[in-house]
Amino acid sequence: MSATHDAQQIPPTAEATRVDGHCDPRFTAVREAFEENFRERGEMGAAVAVTVAGRTVVDLWGGWADPARTRPWERDTLVNVWSTTKGPVALCAHLLADRGLLDLDAPVARYWPEFAAAGKEKVLVRHLLSHRSGVCGLREPHSLEDLYDWGLTTARLAATEPWWEPGTRSGYHAVTYGFLVGEVVRRVSGLKPGAFLExxxxxxxxxxxxxxxxxxxxGRAAELVHAPAGAIGEQGASLREVTPLLIAAMANPPLGAAQANTPEWRAAEVPAANGHGTARAVAQLYGVFAGRGLFGGRRLLTPEAVERAREGxxxxxxxxxxxxxxxxxxxxLGLWLSGPQGAYGPNPRAFGHDGFGGSFGLADPEAGVSVGYVMNRMGSRIADDPRKRALVEAVYRAL
Known part of the structure; x- marks a missing residue:
């Protein structure tokens, strides 16, 4: 999206915290929170974008694309956004459902017959989208090389047994989500989710x-820098409470900045975790939901489909x-609800997704607002990174 005629051009600040882009005067608080993230919250390189009724009102970027601070973050710098990718993957499924090609209440095995193995014959498509399938991870060791093999990974997921009774509880499908939803998308459309989304x-x-x-x-990709060692669970009861489910879902195989910076990771398709984009792109993709299916002058989803996506x-x-x-x-059905805790702002029916380390996408259809935030210095919280909270609060103060 291009800058609007009334956008306020932001001159570069001090070299260590350079910020460029544009910001509607009404949203000055967002610019201030973004700049404060560099001063107070350890930001290295980042970008934030906000759309209102499909119009970009904030599009800011700043800092550095590499830890050596040799490459400034530019307007078109891309970065791996980890699980913020799950929103666009969910969008693929909802597009197919909206066209009558995918029944979210049908057994997964209707589209992927092999998936019925090991007690999964009653798992529904909606259980995949809502992390309730019980297939949060594999029971057998699964290497990075295995993960990069779509056929092998989906075959193992089809053959495995669920960790709990499907449909009864959610258990975060950190990595398997993209292969599970993605294989259904492939079986229905003939395309993996990356190609279908494109x-x-x-x-x-x-x-x-x-x-x-x-x-x-x-050459446009920023280099990720990992959170401090041992700090992964500083928020409340933490991921230090290691369980077999946690290991299966989030450490089989182990993933982090070192893996995500490699050519092999970038070349693979891991649809729960290796989406790459700008903050502007994230805001646009989540803007499809915020616009009740209408974005950029195109209707991609019906309003009914958007309501279905945020059915708790x-x-x-x-x-x-x-x-x-x-x-x-x-x-x-694919995204987290803001809920009473206000994870995506004060509207409990707003929804979105956080990515490992801090990125996020937000959609609020009632306000017509979407937000995208991306960065390369990964934080340590499970969700609701302080940088995210500062930006979300600033957006809503400006509305």
Whole structure:
């Protein structure tokens, strides 16, 4: 999206915290929170974008794309956004459902017959989207090389047994989500989710986002820097409470900045975790939901489909994350609901997704607002990074 005629041009600040872009005067608080993230919250390189009624009102970027601070973060710098990718993958499923090609209440095995193995014959498509399938991870060791093999990974997921009774509770499918939903998308459309998203959404709308990263774009990619060692669970009861479910979901195989910076990771398709884009692109993709299916002059979803996407599937303490989110939470059909804790602002019906280390996308159809935030210095919280909270609060103060 281009800058609007009334956008306020932001001159560069001090070299260590350089911020460029544009910001509507009404949203000055967002610019101030973004700059404060560099001064007070350890930001290295980042970008934030806000759309209102499909119009970009904030598009800021700043800092550095590498830890050596040799490459300034530019307007078109891309970065791996980890689980913020799950929102666009969910969008693929909802596009198919909206066209009558995918029944979210049908057994997964209707589209993927092999998936009926090991007691999964009653798992529904909606259980995949809402992290309730019980297939939060594999029981057998699964290497990075295995993860990069789509056929092998999906075959193992089809053959495995669920960790709990499907449909009864949510348990975060950190990595398997993208292969589970993605294989259904592939069986229905003939395309993996990355190609389907490009054909149906990012290509027509000119959105700078991809699942995986084409080799031609590697030069634009920011380098991720991991959170401090041992700090992964500083928020409430934490991920230090290691359980078999946690290991299966989030450490089989182990993933982090070192893996995500490699050409192999960027070349693969890991649709729960290796989307690459700008903050502008994230805001645009979540803007499809915020616009009740209308974005960039195109209707991609019906309003009914957007309502279906944010149907809560039941509040609970997540079986994988435990109390690490601070309380009970609720997932819709592909995205987390803001809920009473205000994870995505004061509207409990707003929804979105956080990514490992701090990125997020937010959609609020009532306000017509979407937000995208991306960064390369990964934080240590499970969700609701302080940088996110500062930006979300600033957006809502400006509305």
């Amino acid at each position: 054909r149906e959404v990012t290509g027509p709308l000119g959105i700078d986002f991809s699942v995986g990263l084409p080799a031609r774009d590697h 599937q039941g509040r609970c303490v997540d079986l994988v994350l435990g109390a690490g989110l601070g309380s009970e939470s609720e997932i819709g």
